[in-house]
Amino acid sequence: MSCQDSFDWDLEMLSKEQQLRAAESYVLAALAETGVALEDDDGRAFRTRFETQFPQLFQLFATLYGEHEKCLDHLARLVVLAFTSWRDRADDLKELDQRREAQPDWFQSNQMLGAFCYVDLYAGNLAGLRKHVPYFQELGITYLHLMPLFDCPKENSDGGYAVSSYRDVRSDLGTMEDLRALAKDLREAGISLVLDFVFNHTSNEHEWALKAAAGDPEYSDYYWIFEDRRMPDAFERTVREVFPEDHPGAFIQMEDGRWIWSTFHSFQWDLNYSNPAVFCAMAGEMLSLANQGVDLIRMDAVAFIWKRLGTTCESLPEAHLLLRAFNCVCRMAAPSLLFKSEAIVHPDEVVSYIAPEECPISYNPLLMALGWEALATRNVELIDQAIERRQPIDPNCAWVNYVRSHDDIGWTFADEDAAELDILGFDHRLFLNAFYTNQFEGSFARGEPFQYNPKTGDCRVCGTTAALTGVEADDVGGIDRFILLYGIAFSAGGIPLLSLGDEVGQLNDHSYREMPSRAKDQRWVGRPMRPDALYDQRHDTTTTAGKIFTRMKQLIEARRAAPGLAGNAIKSVATENPHVLGYVRSGGGQDVYVLANFSDMPQKLSADQFLEMAPRMTDLITGEPFHVRTGVTLTAHQILWLT
Numbered sequence: 001m002s003c004q005d006s007f008d009w010d011l012e013m014l015s016k017e018q019q020l021r022a023a024e025s026y027v028l029a030a031l032a033e034t035g036v037a038l039e040d041d042d043g044r045a046f047r048t049r050f051e052t053q054f055p056q057l058f059q060l061f062a063t064l065y066g067e068h069e070k071c072l073d074h075l076a077r078l079v080v081l082a083f084t085s086w087r088d089r090a091d092d093l094k095e096l097d098q099r100r101e102a103q104p105d106w107f108q109s110n111q112m113l114g115a116f117c118y119v120d121l122y123a124g125n126l127a128g129l130r131k132h133v134p135y136f137q138e139l140g141i142t143y144l145h146l147m148p149l150f151d152c153p154k155e156n157s158d159g160g161y162a163v164s165s166y167r168d169v170r171s172d173l174g175t176m177e178d179l180r181a182l183a184k185d186l187r188e189a190g191i192s193l194v195l196d197f198v199f200n201h202t203s204n205e206h207e208w209a210l211k212a213a214a215g216d217p218e219y220s221d222y223y224w225i226f227e228d229r230r231m232p233d234a235f236e237r238t239v240r241e242v243f244p245e246d247h248p249g250a251f252i253q254m255e256d257g258r259w260i261w262s263t264f265h266s267f268q269w270d271l272n273y274s275n276p277a278v279f280c281a282m283a284g285e286m287l288s289l290a291n292q293g294v295d296l297i298r299m300d301a302v303a304f305i306w307k308r309l310g311t312t313c314e315s316l317p318e319a320h321l322l323l324r325a326f327n328c329v330c331r332m333a334a335p336s337l338l339f340k341s342e343a344i345v346h347p348d349e350v351v352s353y354i355a356p357e358e359c360p361i362s363y364n365p366l367l368m369a370l371g372w373e374a375l376a377t378r379n380v381e382l383i384d385q386a387i388e389r390r391q392p393i394d395p396n397c398a399w400v401n402y403v404r405s406h407d408d409i410g411w412t413f414a415d416e417d418a419a420e421l422d423i424l425g426f427d428h429r430l431f432l433n434a435f436y437t438n439q440f441e442g443s444f445a446r447g448e449p450f451q452y453n454p455k456t457g458d459c460r461v462c463g464t465t466a467a468l469t470g471v472e473a474d475d476v477g478g479i480d481r482f483i484l485l486y487g488i489a490f491s492a493g494g495i496p497l498l499s500l501g502d503e504v505g506q507l508n509d510h511s512y513r514e515m516p517s518r519a520k521d522q523r524w525v526g527r528p529m530r531p532d533a534l535y536d537q538r539h540d541t542t543t544t545a546g547k548i549f550t551r552m553k554q555l556i557e558a559r560r561a562a563p564g565l566a567g568n569a570i571k572s573v574a575t576e577n578p579h580v581l582g583y584v585r586s587g588g589g590q591d592v593y594v595l596a597n598f599s600d601m602p603q604k605l606s607a608d609q610f611l612e613m614a615p616r617m618t619d620l621i622t623g624e625p626f627h628v629r630t631g632v633t634l635t636a637h638q639i640l641w642l643t
């Protein structure tokens, strides 16, 4: 029986409540038809969660897809999918669901430490990575983001962000079994596994894409495909070019002459979420990921998932509805799975995704970029303003604070914020780009420009932390700058994120230039292989690697011992010194005053600023005592966590 036969989707005559009830019984009937029993433990647990989530899911679905004639059919299919996925979920994951439910704020702890790496670059393959678990544990890592590891095109795959199958591990990395085994090892070591959910696009080699390319109408509707240039031209009038060095505009031409939306590379085809079949299919891929033992999924490129003519096609209201709908599905079928947002956009937009019903966890690209900004300018005005104005979020959510991701650094501060400080956004970005690509006299940085757009003059910066802080150029302040930025990421709240290899000061890797598939993507300069030689030196404090490692360990251990650093609440503290950033973090009865000197010279803070504090404070990082009633002098690039 098709739902259409038995249900009249012309619900306008019914009240909201009646619509909901009608839809609910329709969906439950579809569930019963599959022969499932809702009377056993699994069934009852599902039923309870279904009852909590369904009103919301129905509302969202009706708003997104109400016009679609098969709307309710898709909704019914979705719920059946959620149920089967729940039934297939392994017992230890169901236990995890229960643990998380009992402690929903688990990720707010000051014990949390995130890290990320590429499986192949760090350990060859998944089996190799399992051997590093004891090291991760020893370092204190509790959250591990593995860069995309699913099947993807052989040559260029945008570092795996062009997914050809969400259900097959890339063959050189291992198998799905290896992935589950690794997830289990990690879980036993108290480490959450984080994987990407690359849901804005698939690769052009995904089964759906191949069918679309062959002209199959059902799968052509999975993507944004047009016969001629009329619609592409119309869309491109208002859409930003994300990878202009790859192709201009948002569309590329297919072999049969049609035009397809590709926001990123020409082999990454944007999915068409205005088609409910796409939503349901991707919900299936998401749940299959969850059942491999993934705790957290990184929602890749969230800002781009909904398109509407005449808009920028970024961060549209429907993007939020989609996230909410995906969330409802998860709450039914994989309740402990959490979403992390990857929106590297204007700060207002970044924050708009942060909500328990959307993404409780989010990258903090603003604080990241402004740390670098302050290092270049030696001035803390912008970062201080951002801490005061742009850090507060829902207390049930958390920032991921990082120094470097696997991507470029984009200068995502708000021009209107900068203007208040008499800074011209455009000019300032030009300066920062020049500074970090070593085209500015006296620069300590050794970064490379990425996606230079001659039409706008815009570009972004790539390189490892060591390359951008001056460690690579042997600049005297290099190591201190390195620790300064990590000292901020580790104390500013939420989950700090370490780029694995940074703890021993990994350097830029220029070998990508020799590889045709990578040569045009400068982000690879900041994605080196595991620096084995530096790791070997890490206990030798006469080496740079040893110096960095020792101080990174100090930061990690100091953070773990400081309840004041849990959660997200942060308050800016005026230091009356343009080079010194100040903020206070409070929790568990402890206040931690963070002071960070971005200048190349020592900076003195006068005693007046410490009148309300205890006369004797201790720096949590080094244990050094400070008698603050006589003022505090910070050495060049010093960061203090005073309590």
Ligand code: GLC
Pocket (backbone or CB within 6 Å): 158, 159, 161, 162, 198, 264, 300, 301, 342, 406, 407
């Ligand atoms: C995200 C990833 C980036 C990738 C892009 C397209 O921004 O971090 O590496 O190129 O999405 O998937």
Ligand code: GLC
Pocket (backbone or CB within 6 Å): 242, 301, 342, 343, 344, 345, 407, 408, 410, 460
């Ligand atoms: C992201 C950003 C873009 C960034 C890219 C990855 O989604 O919006 O600015 O550079 O993808 O590099």
